[in-house]
Amino acid sequence: MKKSDINSIEIAKIAGVSRSTVSRVINNYPNVPKATRDKVMQVIEQYKYSPNFSARIMxxxxxxxxxxxxxxxxxxxHDSLTTSLITGLIESASSKGYYVLTHIIRNTKDQDIVRKVKETFYQQRIDGGIFVGAANHEPLIEELIAEGYIVGIIDQNIEGRYESNRVVCNFGNLQGMKQGVDYLAALNHRKVAFITGDPQRCSGPEKLxxxxNAMASHGLEVDPRWIIPSDFTEKGGYNSVRQWLKKVQELPTAIFACNDSVAFGALAALKEANLTVPDQxxxxxFDDHALSSRIQPALTTIHVDFTEMVHTLISNIIEAIEQDPKGFKKYVGTTELVIRDSCRAI
Incomplete structure (x- = not known):
């Protein structure tokens, strides 16, 4: 049935309530008696009324x-971990009565793309925004925060930037790296390589x-030859380890990858070079990717509680939207070692 042209004033008259009551019902305010809410909703459904979006903004x-x-x-x-993170954010927001407008930004240097993203905020089409996959210092994000918009960022740490409209949610990188190195040290590994992540992202240098720090706590040397530059992708892990194997003279006994996707790529490169895991x-x-328990050998990893992370981030964003920001909020996720089959004692 076609939506009618009835407005909120007429809805209020038919329902026998004030226009402000109709507004409170539409916006799901709790201070409306159930009987009144039901009466208004009955009229709204009968006349197929929907509030004008532009009028709501005005x-x-x-x-x-x-x-x-x-x-x-x-x-x-291509990355099930990223898609599950996005899905988790959408589900958490939906459970709290919020819609999620999604957009993939291919290049933050493209001024046309940047302009369109800014317009989403300027036109008040959203109450706040969340950015995933950004560089630690992203001019687009910093400009939006400086202009007073509520912005959530996954994976950021900028010293001295504690604005009340900046909401940060980080991985437990330092704790997780310590848990992993502690485990390798307990297995008597003394020669450990590390595959680094994207240096522009917060987690890249933080995990390194x-x-x-964790190696030093066990009195273990970090050999520069065994620091393998990469990014956070499976392809990056494969290419970096493949090139590293061509030039390294002495192999370590263990490799710690910055995340599971990189570990998958590293595993493929090692197999290609006829090096077996965990025998050699x-x-x-790091992350506990959905596929980590299914590959051969099953990957020992650091589990990150993504459910807790996204729920906390969404809750903090909505609190800032509905109550006005009252102070800088930062959450650091929890981590836990998951022992499987890819490591052995020596």
């Missing part, structure tokens, strides 16, 4: 919509720092 009402911006030069569906090299990842 009146200062919230859109109950969060923007989710994924920054990735590659197609995100965590690795070095132990391998450990």
């Amino acid at each position: 009146s200062g009402m919230k859109t109950r919509t969060i923007g989710l911006f994924m920054i990735s030069p590659e197609e995100v569906f 720092e965590g690795f070095k 090299l132990s391998l450990i990842g």
Whole structure:
């Protein structure tokens, strides 16, 4: 049935309530008696009424919509971890009565793309935005925060930037790296290589720092020859380890990858070079990817509680939207060692 042209004033008259009551019902405010809410909703459904979006914005009402911006030069569906993170954010927002407007940003240097993202905020189509996959210092994000918009970032750490409209959610990188190195040390590994992540992302240098600190706590040397530059992708892990194997003179006894996707790529490169895991090299990842328990050998890794992370991030974003930001909020996720088959004692 076609939507009618009836407005909120007429809805209020038919229902025998004030226009403000209709507004409170539409915006799901809790201070409306059930009988009144049911009466208004009955009229709304009868006349197929839907509030004008532009009018809602003009009146200062919230859109109950969060923007989710994924920054990735590659197609995100190739990585099930990323897609599960996005799905988790959408499910968490939906459970709290919020819609999620999603957009993939291929290149933050493209001014046309940047302009369109900014317009989403400027036109008040969203109440706040979440960015995933951004560089630690991303000018687009910093400009939006400086202009007062509520912005959530997964994986960021900028010293001295504690604005109340900046909501940060980070992985437990330092704790997780320590758990992994502690485990390898307990297996008597003394020569450990590390595959680094993207140096522009917060987790890249933070995980490297965590690795070095954890090695030092066991009195173990970090050999520069065994620091393998990479990014956070399976392809990057494969290419970096493949090239590293061509030039390294002495192999370590274990490799710690910055995440499980990189570990998958590393495993493929090692197999290609006829090096078996864990007989010749132990391998450990980070994240606990959905495929980590299914590959051969099953990957020992650091489990990250993504469910807890996304729930906390969404809750903090919505609190900032509905109550106005009252202070900088940062959450660091929890980690746990998951022992499988890719590491052995020596």
